[in-house]
Amino acid sequence: MDAAVDHARMNANTPPGPDAPAVIVIEGVWTVLDGNTIHRGIDLRIRRGEVLALIGESGSGKTTLLREMLGLGIPSRGSIRVFDTALQGSSQEEIKRTRRRWGVLFQEGALFSALSVYDNVALPLRELRALPEDVVRELVMMKLALVEIDAASATKLPAQLSGGMVKRVALARALALDPELLFLDEPTAGLDPERSAGFVQLVQRLRQELHLTVVMVTHDVDTLIALADRVAVLADHSIVAVGPLWDVVRVPHAFISSFFLGHVSRCKQSSVDDYRRALAPGLIRTEPMPVATTGTVTAANANREM
Ligand SMILES: Nc1ncnc2c1ncn2[C@@H]1O[C@H](COP(=O)(O)OP(=O)(O)OP(=O)(O)O)[C@@H](O)[C@H]1O
Ligand SMILES: [Mg+2]
Numbered sequence: 001m002d003a004a005v006d007h008a009r010m011n012a013n014t015p016p017g018p019d020a021p022a023v024i025v026i027e028g029v030w031t032v033l034d035g036n037t038i039h040r041g042i043d044l045r046i047r048r049g050e051v052l053a054l055i056g057e058s059g060s061g062k063t064t065l066l067r068e069m070l071g072l073g074i075p076s077r078g079s080i081r082v083f084d085t086a087l088q089g090s091s092q093e094e095i096k097r098t099r100r101r102w103g104v105l106f107q108e109g110a111l112f113s114a115l116s117v118y119d120n121v122a123l124p125l126r127e128l129r130a131l132p133e134d135v136v137r138e139l140v141m142m143k144l145a146l147v148e149i150d151a152a153s154a155t156k157l158p159a160q161l162s163g164g165m166v167k168r169v170a171l172a173r174a175l176a177l178d179p180e181l182l183f184l185d186e187p188t189a190g191l192d193p194e195r196s197a198g199f200v201q202l203v204q205r206l207r208q209e210l211h212l213t214v215v216m217v218t219h220d221v222d223t224l225i226a227l228a229d230r231v232a233v234l235a236d237h238s239i240v241a242v243g244p245l246w247d248v249v250r251v252p253h254a255f256i257s258s259f260f261l262g263h264v265s266r267c268k269q270s271s272v273d274d275y276r277r278a279l280a281p282g283l284i285r286t287e288p289m290p291v292a293t294t295g296t297v298t299a300a301n302a303n304r305e306m
Pocket of ligand 2: 060063064107185
């Protein structure tokens with residue numbers, strides 16, 4: 001797709017269509033763990049620039065599939081390609097290069113409890129290459145500002161933060177290396193409705209400003225209504241439906257009916273549009289938005305300057 005057209009589409013807030021380039025291609029994936037078949041022939045194509053939400057019963061294998069997209073688990077059969085790199089069978093160097101292009105917010109939140117907010121966000125920058133500490137500092141403070149964590153909180157330990165702040169710091173860490181692709185596993189789990197809505201708004205803003213592709217696992221209907229361009233449903237060991245929320249809710253399947261029970265009318269396209277407008281009145285724009293990393297040092301260009 002033409003880059004200018006792509007950019008205009010992003011700013012018009014239109015989800016990428018079926019002809020958009022794929023960032024992740026999952027083909028014929030089977031997963032057997034301890035003799036139990038978790039996935040039985042999963043096929044899924046995640047498009048550049050979309051927010052794809054994965055839903056499914058607890059224990060249906062969502063986290064397991066996410067881990068396979070990250071190369072942390074190996075399918076028993078089938079293949080997963082991310083940015084055109086096969087996660088199985090490519091060289092270590094190639095996989096390492098691919099890993100630098102994504103960020104992850106794990107289900108358990110997972111900040112290091114003994115490290116300050118600052119050091120948690122600095123960790124991926126320090127791990128990856130020898131950046132001078134003043135560059136690390138600039139990058140860390142920039143990422144904290146991006147997720148609306150004030151500079152005074154940088155020296156705090158995770159135990160001194162609220163649940164919503166922990167999620168935002170974990171998001172800052174996931175964004176440390178300027179990823180093109182962001183994985184979120186249950187990003188709003190454990191947050192009260194207000195913090196959950198705040199976090200969702202933040203992800204929506206970042207997604208538009210940074211032109212991210214987002215793969216998100218969630219149990220939360222509000223999060224789906226607010227963010228998802230497409231929803232993929234994992235049930236009976238395979239993907240039983242994939243598409244916009246308003247199409248998926250109408251698919252006759254026992255899990256889908258119970259998941260959306262009482263929410264079907266909120267998932268209509270017009271209701272979803274209204275909800276998004278109400279949640280973030282300033283978000284739907286047609287003018288190009290300022291990109292938060294413009295005019296300042298980013299992890300990528302800091303590396304080039306070294
Ligand atoms: N390392 C492992 N070894 C054996 N079985 C595993 C392993 N990891 C996960 N499982 C099993 O695989 C199944 C899928 O687990 P997974 O964590 O992917 O589910 P999930 O859909 O993410 O659930 P939840 O919604 O509760 O987070 C479960 O039955 C789990 O017990
Ligand atoms: Mg899980």
